[in-house]
Amino acid sequence: MDEAEFTKLVREWSPSMLRLARMYVGSQAVAEEVVQEAWLGVLQGIDRFEGRSSLKTWVFRILVNKAMTRGGREARSVPFDPVEDPDRFSAGGAWVDPPARWSDQPVESLLSSETLSVARGAIEELPPMQRLVITMRDLEGFDAEDTRNALEISESNQRVLLHRARAKVRAALEEHLAS
Amino acid sequence: MRLLRPKPIPCIQVVEIVTAYLEGTMPARDRRRFEAHLAACEHCGEYVAQIRATVSVVGALPPDALSDEALAALQDVCAAWFAGD
Numbered sequence: 001m002d003e004a005e006f007t008k009l010v011r012e013w014s015p016s017m018l019r020l021a022r023m024y025v026g027s028q029a030v031a032e033e034v035v036q037e038a039w040l041g042v043l044q045g046i047d048r049f050e051g052r053s054s055l056k057t058w059v060f061r062i063l064v065n066k067a068m069t070r071g072g073r074e075a076r077s078v079p080f081d082p083v084e085d086p087d088r089f090s091a092g093g094a095w096v097d098p099p100a101r102w103s104d105q106p107v108e109s110l111l112s113s114e115t116l117s118v119a120r121g122a123i124e125e126l127p128p129m130q131r132l133v134i135t136m137r138d139l140e141g142f143d144a145e146d147t148r149n150a151l152e153i154s155e156s157n158q159r160v161l162l163h164r165a166r167a168k169v170r171a172a173l174e175e176h177l178a179s
Numbered sequence: 180m181r182l183l184r185p186k187p188i189p190c191i192q193v194v195e196i197v198t199a200y201l202e203g204t205m206p207a208r209d210r211r212r213f214e215a216h217l218a219a220c221e222h223c224g225e226y227v228a229q230i231r232a233t234v235s236v237v238g239a240l241p242p243d244a245l246s247d248e249a250l251a252a253l254q255d256v257c258a259a260w261f262a263g264d
Contacts, residue, residue, distance in 0.1 A: 003257065003261040035245070035249070043260045082195070086191065093189025093191035094190050095190045099225050102232060110232060111239055116241075119236045159199055159204065163197065169233050173232075
């Protein structure tokens with residue numbers, strides 16, 4: 001790969017990498033450093049890239065590793081607490097406090113800047129691994145396989161973390177739309 | 180012959196496995212039970228629709244922009260690397 005090609009990738013992918021790094025380390029300045037460290041890691045390791053994953057997945061994997069080094073690793077165990085408050089269900093497990101219908105909401109309110117900032121705030125509140133998984137999957141559009149490879153987690157962990165993250169963002173949106 | 184009527188799943192379990200359903204990773208038998216529940220339960224239908232809507236809302240979040248300084252620094256790092264420093 002020559003310098004022009006590489007610089008093009010840096011321009012194209014760095015905004016997504018920054019967003020992912022920010023989801024992990026919090027501050028913009030540290031996230032920018034993480035992106036820079038990641039690209040340096042890419043340059044140093046490009047000769048070892050074996051093409052078993054896509055280049056993009058490999059680059060993001062390096063990014064995630066750099067971000068985790070900065071942000072601290074999290075225990076890989078996944079909690080077993082229920083995704084929704086059990087009080088919303090009867091003893092038999094049926095809804096007693098069902099979700100209010102969103103289809104009554106105008107479409108604009110779902111994609112308003114206010115709703116988007118509620119979603120963003122909810123993502124920032126998530127535990128780091130859930131934040132990374134939902135960012136890779138639902139913001140950046142990576143598939144399940146690339147995500148679990150980049151994060152070095154099992155297929156089922158990927159799915160459970162993603163579901164917990166989505167359920168918490170949904171709950172935040174539910175609360176926001178009800179008010 | 181055994182009747183292949185799927186055993187019903189309660190709502191409280193449905194909300195745990197929505198992403199497994201949306202990912203298409205459920206075994207066929209579980210998927211049939213899940214879909215049978217959705218067909219009969221408007222609340223869980225709404226819940227699944229809300230998870231789908233949540234995915235759309237999250238996907239609509241705008242990207243972060245790198246500061247000009249950060250981008251310039253990155254390009255310097257790359258240029259130096261390719262120059263063999």
